[in-house]
Amino acid sequence: MTSPTTGRASRTTRRSPVAPADAGRLAPAGVAKQPGTARIAVDLLGGDDAPAVVVDGALRAVRVDPDLHLLLVGPPEAAGALIDALDPAERVRITVRPVHNAVGMAEDLTAARADTTIRAAVAAVRSGQADALISAGSTGATVTAAALGFGRWPEVRRPALVAALPAVAGPVLLLDVGGSLEPSAATLARHAVLGAAYAAIAHGLAAPRVGLLSVGTEPGKGDRARRLTDPVLSTAELPGGARYVGLVEGYDVCRGTRADVVVTDGFTGNVLLKAVESAYALAGGPPPGGAAPRAATLLGVAGTVVVCHGAASADDIASGIALAAQLWRQNAVARVAAVLARERHVRTTDTEVRTS
Amino acid sequence: MTSPTTGRASRTTRRSPVAPADAGRLAPAGVAKQPGTARIAVDLLGGDDAPAVVVDGALRAVRVDPDLHLLLVGPPEAAGALIDALDPAERVRITVRPVHNAVGMAEDLTAARADTTIRAAVAAVRSGQADALISAGSTGATVTAAALGFGRWPEVRRPALVAALPAVAGPVLLLDVGGSLEPSAATLARHAVLGAAYAAIAHGLAAPRVGLLSVGTEPGKGDRARRLTDPVLSTAELPGGARYVGLVEGYDVCRGTRADVVVTDGFTGNVLLKAVESAYALAGGPPPGGAAPRAATLLGVAGTVVVCHGAASADDIASGIALAAQLWRQNAVARVAAVLARERHVRTTDTEVRTS
Structure with missing residues (x-):
C-alpha cells in the first residue's frame, strides 16, 4: 500500500475525515500534475453502452498513461476483452474483480447497497485495492454507495x-x-x-x-x-x-x-x-x-470518486479515468477535506474566543 | 382599430380570455407569416443599455419591415433620436408616448404598478393604440404588469x-x-x-x-x-x-x-x-x-408580449420586435388562448357526461 514512485504512504485506508493535524502533511506545496502509480477501480457495468464503451475507454486510458493501473469491476469476459487487447507486458497493470450485477439507471437507490459493481468498486477503494474509482452508471446510486462506503465529511x-x-x-x-x-x-x-x-x-x-x-x-x-x-x-x-x-x-x-x-x-x-x-x-x-x-468529481465523501454521464463515449470514459488518476496524484480530495477541517477548526476557535 | 391590410377587426381591445365560441373565428387556417400592419409598443427604458440599444434595435426593425409601426414608450429625446435617423417619409410610422420612469432591474415588482414605461406600454396595447409590446426590462416587472393589465387566462x-x-x-x-x-x-x-x-x-x-x-x-x-x-x-x-x-x-x-x-x-x-x-x-x-x-413570448396573459434579455443587443431587440409583429400577424396568442378555452370546454363536457 505504498506508492513506489512518490514514497508516500497510501491514503486509501484513510477513510475518515482528515483531522486538522493531518492538514500540513497531506498538502504538498505544488498542485501540478504529479508522477506516480494510480490504481483506478472502473465500474465496467456503469453507463448506457456498458460494458463495451467502458472497456474501450479504459483501454485508451491505459495506453496513454504508463503509470496507470486499473481494477476492472464487472464481468470477467468483458475484462478479458480488454486484457486481450493489451500487449502482454502491459497486462500486469490490469486486475479484475468479478461482479455480475449492475445498478439499473432507473432502479431504486437502495440497489447501491446490494452486490453491484458500484458497491464493489467502493469496497475496493475502501480496502486499499484501488486509489480511486470511476463510474458512468446511475449518479444517484454512485453517490449513495460512496456516502455509505466512505462516509461523508463533517458538515456536508x-x-x-x-x-x-x-x-x-x-x-x-x-x-x-x-x-x-x-x-x-x-x-x-x-x-x-x-x-x-x-x-x-x-x-x-x-x-x-x-x-x-x-x-x-x-x-x-x-x-x-x-x-x-x-x-x-x-x-x-x-x-x-x-x-x-x-x-x-x-x-x-x-x-x-x-x-x-x-x-x-x-x-x-x-x-x-x-x-x-x-x-x-x-x-x-x-x-x-x-x-x-x-x-465530474464527487466532493463530500472520504474517497476519490469520478462520475461520467450515462451517455459517455469511450473518450469520455478515458478522460474520466485520467481525471481520477490526476486527483489521486494531487491528493486533491484529501486536501480539500483537510482545508475544510482546518476552516472548521478556525471557526470553532473563533467561537471560543468570542464566548470566553 | 381595423387592420386595412387583413380586414380583420382589431383584437387589441379583446383583453378578456377568449370564449370557446370565438375559437373558430380567431383561428385562421394557415400559420404562415401573414402580411399586414403591426403596431408594436417598445419600452425604450427596458434593458441594461437602454435607451441607446433599444433605439438602435427599433431603427433596424423599422428599416426591414415596411408594414411595421412603432409606439415608442419612453423619454421623448430618445424617441427623437430614432425619428431623426429615419427618412421623412417613414416617420409617419413612429409615434411617441412620453414616459420618464423605468423599472429598475433590482426594484420590487410592485414598481410595475407605478407610472413606468412598461406599465404605459401595457396600457397602450390594452387601449388599442398598439397591437403588441416588447421590453428588455426586468422580466418580473414585465410579467407582473402584463398580468395586471391584460388579465391571466383561466387555469393559468x-x-x-x-x-x-x-x-x-x-x-x-x-x-x-x-x-x-x-x-x-x-x-x-x-x-x-x-x-x-x-x-x-x-x-x-x-x-x-x-x-x-x-x-x-x-x-x-x-x-x-x-x-x-x-x-x-x-x-x-x-x-x-x-x-x-x-x-x-x-x-x-x-x-x-x-x-x-x-x-x-x-x-x-x-x-x-x-x-x-x-x-x-x-x-x-x-x-x-x-x-x-x-x-421570448409570454403565454398566459390576454395580450401579445415579447421579452428580451436585459443584456440584449440592438440585433436582439430588432429580432424581438420582429417576433412581436409576427405573433400579431399570426394572431398567435389569441389562437393559443382559444385552443385552451376549447380544450377546457371539452374537458367540462366530458365531466358532465361522466357524472350524468
Whole structure:
C-alpha cells in the first residue's frame, strides 16, 4: 500500500475525515500534475453502452498513461476483452474483480447497497485495492454507495459533483451537477465552500472567484433558495483565498469572465452541463484552450470518486479515468477535506474566543 | 382599430380570455407569416443599455419591415433620436408616448404598478393604440404588469415565457425561461399544455413532441417536482395533436431530436437559455439552419408580449420586435388562448357526461 514512485504512504485506508493535524502533511506545496502509480477501480457495468464503451475507454486510458493501473469491476469476459487487447507486458497493470450485477439507471437507490459493481468498486477503494474509482452508471446510486462506503465529511449533508466546463480563460468549475437535486440555501452555501477549496487545490487557482447562479445579477434576483443564499455567501468566509462575487447568470458559465466557480443546485447544474456540452458539439467544439474532461468529481465523501454521464463515449470514459488518476496524484480530495477541517477548526476557535 | 391590410377587426381591445365560441373565428387556417400592419409598443427604458440599444434595435426593425409601426414608450429625446435617423417619409410610422420612469432591474415588482414605461406600454396595447409590446426590462416587472393589465387566462396561475432555441432540425421551444421561478408540478403540467398549443399555432408543427426536462430519461429521474409531473403528463391530453415523449435531458434542448417542446421551471430555463446562447456565441454561432430570435413570448396573459434579455443587443431587440409583429400577424396568442378555452370546454363536457 505504498506508492513506489512518490514514497508516500497510501491514503486509501484513510477513510475518515482528515483531522486538522493531518492538514500540513497531506498538502504538498505544488498542485501540478504529479508522477506516480494510480490504481483506478472502473465500474465496467456503469453507463448506457456498458460494458463495451467502458472497456474501450479504459483501454485508451491505459495506453496513454504508463503509470496507470486499473481494477476492472464487472464481468470477467468483458475484462478479458480488454486484457486481450493489451500487449502482454502491459497486462500486469490490469486486475479484475468479478461482479455480475449492475445498478439499473432507473432502479431504486437502495440497489447501491446490494452486490453491484458500484458497491464493489467502493469496497475496493475502501480496502486499499484501488486509489480511486470511476463510474458512468446511475449518479444517484454512485453517490449513495460512496456516502455509505466512505462516509461523508463533517458538515456536508449533500455531496456535490463538480464539473469543469471549457471557457476562454480556463475552465469554469460548476457544482453541483447532480449530487443532490433539491435546491436549499444550506446546501448551496456549503457547496460554495467545497467549490472554492477544490478550485484552489485541484486547479491551483490563487484566489478563486465564486458566483451563485441565478436569473440576474442584481441582489434579490432568483427563486427563494437563491434569495436566501446570496446574503449568506456575501458575509461568508471562503477557503483558498476565494471571494464571493455575487449572483451570476447563465452567460457566465461559458464565458468565465466573472467567476471561476459557479454554484447551483444539482438539478439545474446537470441539465445545464449537458445542454452546454451538446451546444459545443453541434457548433463544432468548445472555444480554444477550453478543453475539459467530460466527467465530474464527487466532493463530500472520504474517497476519490469520478462520475461520467450515462451517455459517455469511450473518450469520455478515458478522460474520466485520467481525471481520477490526476486527483489521486494531487491528493486533491484529501486536501480539500483537510482545508475544510482546518476552516472548521478556525471557526470553532473563533467561537471560543468570542464566548470566553 | 381595423387592420386595412387583413380586414380583420382589431383584437387589441379583446383583453378578456377568449370564449370557446370565438375559437373558430380567431383561428385562421394557415400559420404562415401573414402580411399586414403591426403596431408594436417598445419600452425604450427596458434593458441594461437602454435607451441607446433599444433605439438602435427599433431603427433596424423599422428599416426591414415596411408594414411595421412603432409606439415608442419612453423619454421623448430618445424617441427623437430614432425619428431623426429615419427618412421623412417613414416617420409617419413612429409615434411617441412620453414616459420618464423605468423599472429598475433590482426594484420590487410592485414598481410595475407605478407610472413606468412598461406599465404605459401595457396600457397602450390594452387601449388599442398598439397591437403588441416588447421590453428588455426586468422580466418580473414585465410579467407582473402584463398580468395586471391584460388579465391571466383561466387555469393559468403562472404565465410562462417561451423561447425558441436553435437546433439542427428546426427550433426547440423551451418554456418557462423566467416567467415563474419556483418549480411546481401544477405549473409544469400547465406549461406543457401552453407549449404544445404554441408549437402548433406559432410554429405550425403538426404533432409537437413535448418533453419534460430532467437529469435522466428513465421514469423516476429528477427532483420532487419532476417526479410528480411526469406521471401526470403521461396520461394528459395535450392540445394541437401534441404527444408527451417523457423525460428528456439537457442534450435534447440543443439537439432537438427527441422533443420539439421542452418544459422546465423558469429558473432552470432562464439559466439554460443564457448558457446555451453564450456557448454558441463562443463557438462561432449556432448550427446551420438553427437561427432563432433571442427573445421570448409570454403565454398566459390576454395580450401579445415579447421579452428580451436585459443584456440584449440592438440585433436582439430588432429580432424581438420582429417576433412581436409576427405573433400579431399570426394572431398567435389569441389562437393559443382559444385552443385552451376549447380544450377546457371539452374537458367540462366530458365531466358532465361522466357524472350524468
